[in-house]
Amino acid sequence: MQAKAREVHVPPVLQDLRAGTAELHIALEKRLPFFSDTLDLRAFERLMRAYYGFYQPLEAALQDSGAIPADFDLVSRLKAPTLQRDLHALGANGGDFSLCRQLPAIDSAAACLGVLYVLEGATLGGQILRREIATRLSLGADNGAAFLDIYGAATGRRWRDFIEYLGSRPMDADEREAVVAAAHTTFSCFERWLESQEVLV
Numbered sequence: 001m002q003a004k005a006r007e008v009h010v011p012p013v014l015q016d017l018r019a020g021t022a023e024l025h026i027a028l029e030k031r032l033p034f035f036s037d038t039l040d041l042r043a044f045e046r047l048m049r050a051y052y053g054f055y056q057p058l059e060a061a062l063q064d065s066g067a068i069p070a071d072f073d074l075v076s077r078l079k080a081p082t083l084q085r086d087l088h089a090l091g092a093n094g095g096d097f098s099l100c101r102q103l104p105a106i107d108s109a110a111a112c113l114g115v116l117y118v119l120e121g122a123t124l125g126g127q128i129l130r131r132e133i134a135t136r137l138s139l140g141a142d143n144g145a146a147f148l149d150i151y152g153a154a155t156g157r158r159w160r161d162f163i164e165y166l167g168s169r170p171m172d173a174d175e176r177e178a179v180v181a182a183a184h185t186t187f188s189c190f191e192r193w194l195e196s197q198e199v200l201v
């Protein structure tokens, strides 16, 4: 997609992140049911419940960690409130969402950035998923699929802003390793959680 093409400089930490998580991305992408013939409204709602069950506690853990860099605007990038609105629009009962407790450890700025790389990067794939779900289930921003287009036309710009921020932070090799480890754990915790919620193909 365009976002990558317009990246002029790929900082070392991003190179490491890509090398360290590409396989996990491919594996998870294959198991997600967005393109499955059996995905109906009911299954989409269950999938979004499972997403909420991961994003909500993970974003709360980021907020509570005290490790988010002071100059990073986390609030404008939180996605659980949008997922909650989608679930409401889909008619899901707000009281009984199960929440994931096996989350990546968030004990440093590096760990925060690794987690955020995964959550921010997922908005890029969202652009493809948004079109699929609009065609397949007639869902969009107003009736249950706002999460898939959470940044709308600003998706590419916000990704580039994130990458620029990531690349502008001075980081030694140990910190880079901690960023990649957190991203890796985020992918694997998410996959395990989705599996436990029985929403994967």
Ligand code: HEM
Pocket: 001, 002, 003, 004, 005, 017, 018, 025, 028, 029, 030, 032, 034, 117, 118, 119, 120, 121, 122, 123, 124, 125, 126, 128, 129, 190
């Ligand atoms: C079926 C589901 C998915 C599809 C089709 C998909 C597709 C894509 C595509 C096409 C890109 C590249 C965008 C670009 O180069 O500009 C991308 C990037 C990315 N996606 Fe996904 N994705 C999916 C699910 C996910 C999920 C569930 C996560 C994490 C929770 C995720 C995390 C990422 C990350 C971190 C990147 C950035 C990679 C980089 O450029 O460094 N994706 N995805």
